[in-house]
C-alpha cells in the first residue's frame with residue numbers, strides 16, 4: 001500500500017486490522033513508510049500486524065495496490081502489467097485517466113461503483129465515508145457557530161437551542177440529523193424521497209416536504225432530478241423555513257448529475273447574521289449559491305457558507321479504518337482461499353460493476369465508448 005501523493009488526503013487504504021487479515025489470506029503485505037501517519041497509524045503498528053515497511057517503488061512489484069485516489073501518471077508508470085488497483089477512481093470527467101490505466105495494463109476497480117446490495121454492504125465506501133461526512137458537517141457547523149447548540153437553562157438565564165435544517169436525508173444527512181440531535185439542537189430535515197420521512201422522524205427530527213412533491217424516488221433508492229414545477233414548489237417551502245434556521249446542512253446529490261441547487265442567494269440573505277451553512281455537495285457543484293469549494297465564505301449579511309473539500313478526510317483516522325475494511329472485504333472476494341491466489345470471477349456482479357480496465361482495455365460499460 002503506497003503513501004497517497006495528494007498531501008491533502010489524510011486517509012489510508014489499509015489498517016493494522018486489514019493488514020493482519022490480508023496476511024491471513026496469504027498476501028505478503030508491504031506498506032510504504034509513513035503511509036498511515038496522517039491517520040495516526042505509525043509504521044510499527046503496521047509491522048506488528050504483519051506488514052513489511054517499504055518504499056514508493058515497492059508498488060511496482062505488487063500484484064494488488066490499495067489506494068484512496070486514482071493513481072497518477074507517474075505512479076502508473078511504475079506499476080507492472082496485470083496489477084489490481086483498488087481505489088476511489090472518480091472516473092466521470094476523467095476519461096483520459098481511465099484510458100491511461102488501460103494503457104498501463106492495470107486492472108482498475110472503482111470502489112464507488114460497488115452495487116448497493118446486501119452482499120456488498122460491507123464494501124460500500126460511499127456509505128462508510130458519507131456517514132462520517134455527515135457527522136463532521138455538524139462538528140464543523142458547531143465550530144463556526146458562535147452560539148451554543150443545546151438549550152441551556154442556567155441561573156444566569158436561558159440559552160435557546162439552535163435550529164438545524166438538514167437538506168437531503170441519505171446516509172450523510174441522517175448521520176447529520178443524529179449528530180445535531182445528540183448535541184441538543186432542534187432538527188428539521190427534507191428530502192425528495194418520501195421514504196426518507198420515516199427515517200428522519202425515527203431520529204427525532206421533523207420531516208418537511210411539500211404537498212406538491214409526493215415522491216421523487218428514482219432508480220436504486222436514489223433521487224431523480226425534479227421537474228421545474230417541483231423545484232419551484234420545493235423552493236417556496238424551503239424559503240420560509242430557512243429564514244428561521246441557525247444552521248443549514250445540505251447533502252443533496254443525484255447520481256450522474258450536478259448537485260441540485262437548493263439554497264438561493266436570496267435564501268442566504270434571509271438568514272440571520274452568524275448563521276452557518278455547510279454544503280457537503282460542494283465537490284459536485286454545490287447545493288448552495290455562493291458556496292466555494294475549499295473555502296469558508298462570509299456573506300455581506302454575516303452568514304458563513306462552508307465548502308470544505310474531502311470532509312471524510314477531516315475525520316481521517318476513523319474514515320481510514322472503515323475505508324480499509326471496505327477494500328479488504330472486496331479484495332477477499334477475489335482470492336481463492338485454498339490455493340491462496342488471486343482468482344477474479346469476471347461474472348461476479350461486484351466485479352462487473354466496479355472493474356474499469358482490464359488487460360489493456362477499458363471494460364466498464366459507462367466508459368467503453370469514451371475510450372474509443
Ligand code: NAD
Nearest residue numbers: 116117127168169170171191192193221223251252253260
Ligand atoms: P445521495 O448521496 O445520492 O443523495 C443524498 C440525499 O439527497 C438522498 O437522500 C437524496 O434523495 C437527496 N436529494 C436529492 N435531490 C434532492 C433535492 N432536490 N432536495 C432534497 N434532497 C434531495 O444518497 P445516499 O446517501 O447515497 O443514499 C441514497 C439511497 O440509497 C438511500 O435510500 C439510502 O438509504 C440507500 N442506501 C442503500 C444502501 C444499501 O442498500 N446497501 C446503502 C447506502 C444507501
